[in-house]
Amino acid sequence: MTHITDARYSAFRGQPVLITGGLGFLGSNLAIALTEAGAHVTLVDCMLPEHGANPFNIAPIRDRVAVTYSDVRDANVMNYLVRDQAYIFHLAGQVDHVLSMTDPYPDIDINIRGTATLMEAIKHHNPGARVIYTGTRGEYGEAVSLPVGEDAATFPKGLMEISNLTAEKIIEMYDHVHHIRSILLRLTNVYGPRGQMHHSRYGVVNWFVRLAVDGGTLKVFGDGKIKRDFLYVDDCVHAMLQAALCDAAYGEVFNVATGIPVDFVELADTLISATGSGAWEFAPFTPERAAQEPGDFWANIDKITRIIGWTPSTSLREGLTRTAQFYRQHKTYYWT
Amino acid sequence: MTHITDARYSAFRGQPVLITGGLGFLGSNLAIALTEAGAHVTLVDCMLPEHGANPFNIAPIRDRVAVTYSDVRDANVMNYLVRDQAYIFHLAGQVDHVLSMTDPYPDIDINIRGTATLMEAIKHHNPGARVIYTGTRGEYGEAVSLPVGEDAATFPKGLMEISNLTAEKIIEMYDHVHHIRSILLRLTNVYGPRGQMHHSRYGVVNWFVRLAVDGGTLKVFGDGKIKRDFLYVDDCVHAMLQAALCDAAYGEVFNVATGIPVDFVELADTLISATGSGAWEFAPFTPERAAQEPGDFWANIDKITRIIGWTPSTSLREGLTRTAQFYRQHKTYYWT
Numbered sequence: 001m002t003h004i005t006d007a008r009y010s011a012f013r014g015q016p017v018l019i020t021g022g023l024g025f026l027g028s029n030l031a032i033a034l035t036e037a038g039a040h041v042t043l044v045d046c047m048l049p050e051h052g053a054n055p056f057n058i059a060p061i062r063d064r065v066a067v068t069y070s071d072v073r074d075a076n077v078m079n080y081l082v083r084d085q086a087y088i089f090h091l092a093g094q095v096d097h098v099l100s101m102t103d104p105y106p107d108i109d110i111n112i113r114g115t116a117t118l119m120e121a122i123k124h125h126n127p128g129a130r131v132i133y134t135g136t137r138g139e140y141g142e143a144v145s146l147p148v149g150e151d152a153a154t155f156p157k158g159l160m161e162i163s164n165l166t167a168e169k170i171i172e173m174y175d176h177v178h179h180i181r182s183i184l185l186r187l188t189n190v191y192g193p194r195g196q197m198h199h200s201r202y203g204v205v206n207w208f209v210r211l212a213v214d215g216g217t218l219k220v221f222g223d224g225k226i227k228r229d230f231l232y233v234d235d236c237v238h239a240m241l242q243a244a245l246c247d248a249a250y251g252e253v254f255n256v257a258t259g260i261p262v263d264f265v266e267l268a269d270t271l272i273s274a275t276g277s278g279a280w281e282f283a284p285f286t287p288e289r290a291a292q293e294p295g296d297f298w299a300n301i302d303k304i305t306r307i308i309g310w311t312p313s314t315s316l317r318e319g320l321t322r323t324a325q326f327y328r329q330h331k332t333y334y335w336t
Numbered sequence: 337m338t339h340i341t342d343a344r345y346s347a348f349r350g351q352p353v354l355i356t357g358g359l360g361f362l363g364s365n366l367a368i369a370l371t372e373a374g375a376h377v378t379l380v381d382c383m384l385p386e387h388g389a390n391p392f393n394i395a396p397i398r399d400r401v402a403v404t405y406s407d408v409r410d411a412n413v414m415n416y417l418v419r420d421q422a423y424i425f426h427l428a429g430q431v432d433h434v435l436s437m438t439d440p441y442p443d444i445d446i447n448i449r450g451t452a453t454l455m456e457a458i459k460h461h462n463p464g465a466r467v468i469y470t471g472t473r474g475e476y477g478e479a480v481s482l483p484v485g486e487d488a489a490t491f492p493k494g495l496m497e498i499s500n501l502t503a504e505k506i507i508e509m510y511d512h513v514h515h516i517r518s519i520l521l522r523l524t525n526v527y528g529p530r531g532q533m534h535h536s537r538y539g540v541v542n543w544f545v546r547l548a549v550d551g552g553t554l555k556v557f558g559d560g561k562i563k564r565d566f567l568y569v570d571d572c573v574h575a576m577l578q579a580a581l582c583d584a585a586y587g588e589v590f591n592v593a594t595g596i597p598v599d600f601v602e603l604a605d606t607l608i609s610a611t612g613s614g615a616w617e618f619a620p621f622t623p624e625r626a627a628q629e630p631g632d633f634w635a636n637i638d639k640i641t642r643i644i645g646w647t648p649s650t651s652l653r654e655g656l657t658r659t660a661q662f663y664r665q666h667k668t669y670y671w672t
Contacts, residue, residue: 101513104452104506112448112502116440116495153487156505157513159452166448166502169492170440177437177493 006037011245013038018085020044020072020118021053021092022065025195025203026134026187026236028057030089033237035061044081046071048110050096052196056333072114078121085126087244090118090133090171093164097138098201098289100160111163112170119174131182132244133171135164137229137257137297139186146261147300150186150253157294168253181250183243188257188299192233192319193326197334205230205267209323210335212271212278219283220264227261229298232319235312239304246308257299258312267316274317275324342373347581349374354421356380356408356454357389357428358401361531361539362470362523362572364393366425369573371397380417382407384446386432388532392669408450414457421462423580426454426469426507429500433474434537434625436496447499448506455510467518468580469507471500473565473593473633475522482597483636486522486589493630504589517586519579524593524635528569528655529662533670541566541603545659546671548607548614555619556600563597565634568655571648575640582644593635594648603652610653611660 017034021027022043034041043065047053058065070077072092082088092114094106115133122129138161139154156162174180191205200207208218239256243249262270268280285293304310314322327334353370357363358379370377379401383389394401406413408428418424428450430442451469458465474497475490492498510516527541536543544554575592579585598606604616621629640646650658663670 104456105449108444108449108452113441113444116444120440151489155508155512157509159506159509162502162505162509165505166498169498169501170495172491173493173495173498176491 008245009033009037009241012241014040015086016040016042016084018042018044018081018088020088020090022067023047023054023057024052024091026190026233027089027091028054028194029192029233029237030091030240031058031065032061033241035064042066042068042081042085044068044070044072044092046092048094050196050199054194054196054333056330057194072118073109075117075121078118079125082118082121082126082129085129088118088122088129088131089240089244090115090131094160096201097158097160100158104159107159107163111160112166115167115170119170119180122180123174123178127178127180129180130244130250131171131180132240133168133182133184134240135168135184135186136161137186137188137255137299138294139165139168140297142294143297146296147259147298148255149300150255150303175251183249184253185240185243185256186253187236188229188231188255188297190231190233190236192323194233197327206323208268208271209275209320209327212275213324213328213331215277218268218271218278218280220268220280221283221285221289224265224268224282225263226293227263227296227298229257229260230262230267230316231256231258231312232314232322235314239308239310242308242310243304248307252307254304254308255299255301256304257301259299259301261296261298262316270317271320271324274321344581345369345373345577348577350376351422352376352378352420353423353425354378354380354417355425355427358403359383359390359393360388360427362526362569363425363427364390364530365528365569365573366427366576367394367401368397369577371400378402378404378417378421380404380406380408380428382428384430386535387430390530390532390669392666393530408454409446411453411457414454415461418454418457418462418465421465424454424458424465424467425576425580426451426467430496432537433494433496436494440495443495443499447496448502451503451506455506455516458516459510459514463514463516465516466580466586467507467516468576469503469518469520470576471504471520471522472497473522473524473591473635474630475501475504476633478630479633482632483595483634484591485636486591486639511587519585520589521576521579521592522589523572524565524567524591524633526567526569526572528659530569533663542659544604544607545611545656545663548611549660549664549667551613554604554607554614554616556604556616557619557621557625560601560604560618561599562629563599563632563634565593565596566598566603566652567592567594567648568650568658571650575644575646578644578646579640584643588643590640590644591635591637592640593637595635595637597632597634598652606653607656607660610657
């Protein structure tokens with residue numbers, strides 16, 4: 001995160017904030033922003049293998065945050081950790097949709113049971129906490145019409161996406177029935193510094209950045225005309241922060257995206273141009289990817305703009321340039 | 337079930353059929369119908385405490401069905417049991433929405449993880465099986481407009497209902513991605529013989545029947561004007577059977593209901609008149625029931641009528657009369 005000394009975030013000063021998945025991609029970028037805004041941040045991470053948790057992610061704030069290696073499925077620990085927190089950003093999760101096609105149990109156990117465990121802890125030990133949850137645009141499945149608004153039907157195409165939708169429904173129920181205030185964010189394809197860079201099973205943009213930085217060849221599946229909505233992580237962090245501080249956002253679900261469709265050919269071209277290295281080529285889909293491939297997706301972001309006042313401000317070229325710079329500088333901590 | 341020697345069901349003759357939750361309310365009524373139609377039925381039940389499993393439920397077919405005391409969460413057992421089955425009716429579940437308000441884990445474990453375990457077993461060991469799942473109208477939550485059609489938004493108000501919706505999404509995903517053919521049924525308030533009659537936490541109509549049969553006093557919550565859609569179990573069984581045999585039904589979700597709104601005062605009056613015993617009085621909602629109370633509900637059943645050709649044929653009075661007769665004759669097996 002570039003330095004946030006933004007006056008909009010002064011309300012976080014001195015506030016206790018818990019972030020689950022705090023050493024991961026979104027969690028660490030959020031933690032840096034919150035710490036710079038003066039919040040007292042506690043990071044929870046269970047260091048899930050093959051996921052994004054990386055101690056280097058929090059290097060800029062290492063001495064200013066509390067880190068606990070805990071699992072959201074651990075009820076005793078969650079019962080303790082949620083106490084006295086003003087805001088709880090629940091970002092922990094199994095996010096590998098390829099894994100979820102062969103083994104559905106981690107999604108159920110971590111994403112569903114873990115969310116229920118956290119919400120039970122909040123219900124019993126800190127019902128005044130404000131909860132911000134990050135789900136995925138994958139909850140919609142195939143877009144019936146574009147751009148996709150929050151009231152579109154949800155037909156998730158994998159267990160990971162189903163488990164995110166279920167986590168949302170659980171949090172929503174605790175809001176309605178137990179009056180625990182919460183915001184549900186559905187993120188599009190987010191990319192940027194501090195992602196997991198070890199494998200290509202999720203986070204395609206960051207994977208492309210790795211290949212480009214290393215001077216490799218990106219594989220663009222199919223005809224490269226599938227359109228996605230690529231969001232730079234700093235913009236995503238701003239959305240989370242602004243949502244949390246917006247009273248009218250509680251009880252609502254919001255798309256967090258650019259609203260701008262970009263196809264994979266444009267992505268690859270822009271990246272290679274911005275990075276100054278790498279090349280790309282077409283490649284066929286694997287059968288499992290093809291079956292899960294939800295086609296074109298871009299989001300309608302009118303709701304978050306209207307209610308929260310957030311809009312993304314980083315162009316694709318700018319975001320890719322910054323991402324490549326970060327990994328070029330720090331790649332020893334990410335894949336070598 | 338009254339005897340089904342209906343020619344419509346001759347296609348079940350000689351067919352191997354698995355029913356999870358087979359000793360319960362719906363499962364046993366379905367098993368009797370299928371056995372009378374000549375199917376080779378295997379019943380799976382884990383005898384979940386406080387639920388509907390009751391050996392007496394299958395007394396009419398005890399020597400003609402296979403019974404296994406197994407849990408859908410047991411992957412090894414499911415991997416074995418699903419082999420060679422032509423139809424798998426997945427009815428097993430935690431169905432106590434009052435329990436689900438204080439303990440979310442049984443819903444997640446049994447209804448979500450159990451369904452995933454069953455579907456994984458089918459995927460690996462019998463992908464040609466046809467799956468029929470029974471969810472609940474509670475998946476819709478509060479009705480935005482009445483009657484409620486299958487394309488209405490889903491805002492379930494408790495973990496039990498959320499877990500049913502998640503089970504649906506899981507089965508739907510196995511259909512779309514792994515081509516396992518399935519039908520999703522959303523049942524309204526079903527009543528009739530072979531229900532669980534020990535407590536009033538779910539199955540309000542059957543609970544009312546117990547009280548009436550015993551000459552007790554029914555408590556009608558609130559002002560008694562809340563409307564529901566009460567379906568007699570035989571009609572529900574016909575819907576399951578007809579759906580299973582209808583090729584066009586696979587891949588679809590259907591309401592199974594009467595489409596006729598009846599308020600609780602009318603229900604109580606009709607029951608006491610049909611039974612010839614009991615009385616009723618008003619009572620206030622408990623706070624937890626009030627928080628979960630989704631208000632008026634009745635379903636639009638145009639879709640199941642159009643595609644499957646099913647319509648309910650039992651009037652409320654007729655259904656209540658038969659239900660009361662059954663329990664008057666057999667109450668020793670249900671609550672004494």
